[in-house]
Amino acid sequence: xxxxxxxxxxxxxxxDDILVASHANPDGDAVGAMAAVAHMLxxxxxxxxxxxxxxxxxxxxxxDMGGPVARTWAELEGFTPRLAVILDCGDAxxxxxxxxxRLPELRSVNIDHHQGNPMFxxxxxWVEPHLAATCQMAGMLARELGVPLSxxxxxxxxxxxxxxxxxxxxxxxxxxxxxxxxxxxxxGLAPGLFHDRLENNWSIGRMRLxxxxxxxxxxxxxxxxxxxxxxxxxxxRHGADKDDLEGYASQLRRLAGVRVSLMVxxxxxxxxxxxxxxxxxxxxxxxxxxxxGGGHRNAAG
Numbered sequence: 001x002x003x004x005x006x007x008x009x010x011x012x013x014x015x016d017d018i019l020v021a022s023h024a025n026p027d028g029d030a031v032g033a034m035a036a037v038a039h040m041l042x043x044x045x046x047x048x049x050x051x052x053x054x055x056x057x058x059x060x061x062x063x064d065m066g067g068p069v070a071r072t073w074a075e076l077e078g079f080t081p082r083l084a085v086i087l088d089c090g091d092a093x094x095x096x097x098x099x100x101x102r103l104p105e106l107r108s109v110n111i112d113h114h115q116g117n118p119m120f121x122x123x124x125x126w127v128e129p130h131l132a133a134t135c136q137m138a139g140m141l142a143r144e145l146g147v148p149l150s151x152x153x154x155x156x157x158x159x160x161x162x163x164x165x166x167x168x169x170x171x172x173x174x175x176x177x178x179x180x181x182x183x184x185x186x187x188g189l190a191p192g193l194f195h196d197r198l199e200n201n202w203s204i205g206r207m208r209l210x211x212x213x214x215x216x217x218x219x220x221x222x223x224x225x226x227x228x229x230x231x232x233x234x235x236x237r238h239g240a241d242k243d244d245l246e247g248y249a250s251q252l253r254r255l256a257g258v259r260v261s262l263m264v265x266x267x268x269x270x271x272x273x274x275x276x277x278x279x280x281x282x283x284x285x286x287x288x289x290x291x292x293g294g295g296h297r298n299a300a301g
Contacts, residue, residue: 019081023094028163035156036138038066053096057243064152088134090114132172135160150187205239230265
């Protein structure tokens with residue numbers, strides 16, 4: 001049985017010395033959720049630290065995280081967590097080896113919206129796969145805690161719901177989500193200025209990498225499947241890095257007739273990472289799960 005915003009709020013009110021973490025290689029929803037929870041904890045007067053084994057991607061460097069983000073356990077020296085809040089992780093291994101190894105001994109709360117989440121939290125599991133973003137859940141939690149969705153907190157929540165819904169264009173966008181966004185706007189967020197910071201911050205390396213990738217797109221299954229392969233040398237050649245790939249897989253669906261897109265890149269010796277996107281009823285999560293991955297019906301890896 002999954003917990004609720006009210007039960008998670010009660011845990012946070014009762015606890016202190018809280019570690020806030022999200023999955024490695026965080027996207028906008030994971031970054032936003034971490035920042036949102038940090039600002040809630042600060043409003044509650046709690047002691048906390050932020051942790052992500054990959055750090056915050058450069059493109060989200062403008063986000064007010066509410067505190068420094070530790071990338072290694074050594075950076076947490078002097079802080080002994082009594083509770084871990086794990087955000088946007090479809091499985092415990094996605095937090096990285098150091099934290100995963102400590103989770104069996106560390107009390108933890110699992111807040112997530114991915115299908116197939118194994119409920120790995122030891123004191124709380126709030127998992128809502130029908131919701132569009134973990135940041136939507138963060139907004140619900142802020143309401144439960146009585147913390148206004150204004151300033152950096154509102155901006156963090158807005159970040160996650162924008163990036164995980166394609167700026168409110170995906171099928172997961174609901175009336176409730178739009179009402180949450182409207183509340184944040186009423187409390188002071190300026191959508192135009194926010195969009196400029198979110199979207200108009202590309203490096204020349206990212207632009208050149210995307211251009212090269214689009215030149216090499218392959219179509220299969222009569223044009224219904226688009227595939228883009230990224231080789232390791234392409235990053236150095238164009239002055240880009242792996243963070244610059246965020247959002248690219250979704251662009252392939254802009255091709256007329258494409259139902260499923262795949263972005264393939266190397267992930268260490270003998271390994272590949274595949275990001276899949278689809279539209280409508282084509283369920284790419286089932287394919288990802290068959291190879292040990294997961295995600296959502298229309299976005300998985």
